[in-house]
Amino acid sequence: MLRLFALALMPGDSGQTLGLMRETLGSRAFQSAFSNTLAASGGSVFISTVLGGVLAFATGLLRLPGRALISFLALSPLLIPSQIMALAWIEMMGSGSFALGLFGLAPPPGASNPMYSGAGVAWLMGLEHMPLVFIAVRASLSAIPGDLVEAARIGGAGQGRIAARVIFPLTVPSLAAGAVLAFAAAIGNFGVPALLGIPGRFPVLTTLIYRQLNGFGPAVMGKVAVMALVLVLLAALALLLRQVVLRRLSVPLPPGAGFAGFDPGRGKWAFLAILWLVLLWLSILPIIALTTTALVPALGVPFGLETASLKNFDAAIANPAVRRAFANSFGLAGLAGFMSALVAIVLGWLSVTARNPFAKALSWLADAAFVVPGTVLALSMILVYLRPLPVIGVSIYGTALILLIAYLGRFLPMALRPVEASISATDPSLDEAARIAGAGVLRRIARIAGPGVLPAAIAGGLLIFMTAVNELTLSALLWSAGHETIGVQIFSMQYEGNSTGAAALSVMALALVGLLVLLTDRLGGRLPPGTLPWRSA
């Protein structure tokens, strides 16, 4: 990435210092994309925070029936890649929508789809990043000691009062931290603004970069590098803010049995009904819309029993590239998840427990890779890895390895953050004792820190797997013949005007991930508590 940023600081055509930067920042296209980015990200953070917060409190504070399923649905946007989600919402909100048509709510033909707008972009990004807030708040809720709540109850406080005065203040830091993370993710989001904002004439920085590179090639690399720099600065600011928030506001909590939630009481059923309506709207209807599209023979044909066919599924399965894509994606995502979990434990330990400054810097850089738009990360990877590697003389460009490295770079923070959090929550005296007793670094990681952070690492690894299996942004630029991924396959089918095929493939990809979730959920009983995010209770 340094190479990319060096480009950004080059003089412009007329040769003045930082001229390129001045030219780019002064252009109308950049300025409108910049303000659009801020507006859409800001709007999306509001949506993420409200939705994620409400759902997290509802599932974390109350012992509702079917809590695990509700949590799972709340997390589902994390498992559905943004382009599938955008496709699903376009289907759902369009004039041909079967799902809305059932309720007589579909817009009239010819009305432009409301999703193709700045508001559509903000809404969908908000939905997509909502789990970031949800996870943060749920984690902090389950970290609240049950003793504390008990103490408040003995002190005579009612449930509402405990929630408002004891529990809520304790979760504010994680709510804020989750919101900042959602902001950083929104700035770098590509899939949603690409599918909704480009046709809706709502350019943001990531799509501006993509369009410029796509249309003008390496010639505009310098200009693009300037925009990338702006994105990274925005993200860095956000993360700095997050550090400050966590440091200033968080209160150290004693370990102990976690707070398990209140009995919801009589209002239970009404509350559940509202919750389920919201979830139905957010996670289930779009999937139905996607499925009906996958079942019609051609776009624009209304869905019905007499038109439904499995033609699209047959065609997808018959395509050798699709089969290869499934194998590639599962292999890559599995490796990325496993390796990230391992690296996270070591790096997390070095930066938190051993306070190694180099590891600290690395952990910061890992964050940068997460929030830099994937397009930019992929381009820097191409710049670096295109030439043969110095020692072995082999180029990894055009192999699956470059995808794996990119995935590792991109998703590492998803395992690193929970692991670091879990390490900083453990008592440092244990490590101290082991060190005094003469245990080496490796032994201390494996024996002392390892078992404690294993749940967090496994959860991180699983999340990475589920995210990486449908990854698009990096794959779109780095894939090569024979190494296609599911995300690329769906994207190209849609790009070719084969949305029905893309929908069929999306449905299959979702079904496989769903199956995987069920399997891990089955194992969930044997894993330490807190391993599966939707089970943390």
Next chain:
Amino acid sequence: MKSFRNAAIAIFAMASPVLAQPSGAITVYTSQPQEQMATVVEAFNADYPDVQVEIFRTGTTELMSKLQAEFAAGSTPADVLLIADAVAMTQLKNDDRLLAYADAPLDGIPADVVDADKTFFGTKLITTGIVYNTGMVDQAPTSWDDLRAPEVAGSLIMPSPLYSGAAVIHVGTVTQQPDLGWGFYEELAANGAVAGQGNGTVIEAVARGEKAYGIIIEYMAMNAKADGSPVDFVWPDQGVSAITQPVAIVKGTDNEEAAKAFVDWQLSKTAQEQSVAQGYFPIIEGVSPPEGYPALEALNIMPLDADKLMADDQANKEKFAELFGG
């Protein structure tokens, strides 16, 4: 002893290429849709079973960017290119990236789709015209000028030259026509027309009924119509723009023999007939166009000054991006 014998056999085998069928792997970079390419490779392998074909597919503009980056770094995995338009190929040829194939089998292939130095060869004809949603439009448009009306342009979507090679040629051709020119696009933009990404986004929007009209390459619209989408296509009487989807061999390929076999096959009658089944105008004489298409001779193709287009390419894209965003 045994290994010596095996080595001798291997050397002997390598020394007699005349008898050998081409074999090994080639990588084809193409802008043709994937499912189509899967059947193309299948048919190609019926004639050349020992050649393994790997496909890399994306829009022509993006493909060119990828190639540029790969050339900048020293080499590309691509052996064969099968991309939308001759202008992109000419750029590559001028950069000395294409291999001249003097003995290519050109029987029945018109000279005007073949590069003078035999570096690339047209394989089919793809025209750009107008698609409309039959559920939303009563009076089908017949000319480009029909799109200028505010109520039409307000519901019009077109592909962007920032993604599609066909759109590069189309915008280049239209803006060179005295009766259309940039004024045509300025009027469309002022009346609310939008640009999507590739041609795929156009057929999506029109088939779904989000837009009533679209500018698009013919086979996407005609194939969607054949599948049952509520769309129809017109070849405007002012003329259409056309591309030839040329095939070329990358200079420095490590499997020249197999690459040539792929080019030979693309120019064969078998391949031409397959293209017709996939909805393309054939380029070879004696093969008739798909059903419902006009006869080749009846097709009115707008004139194009390719050199001027090459010179204006960057400016055209910038001007388009200024009008329609990006």
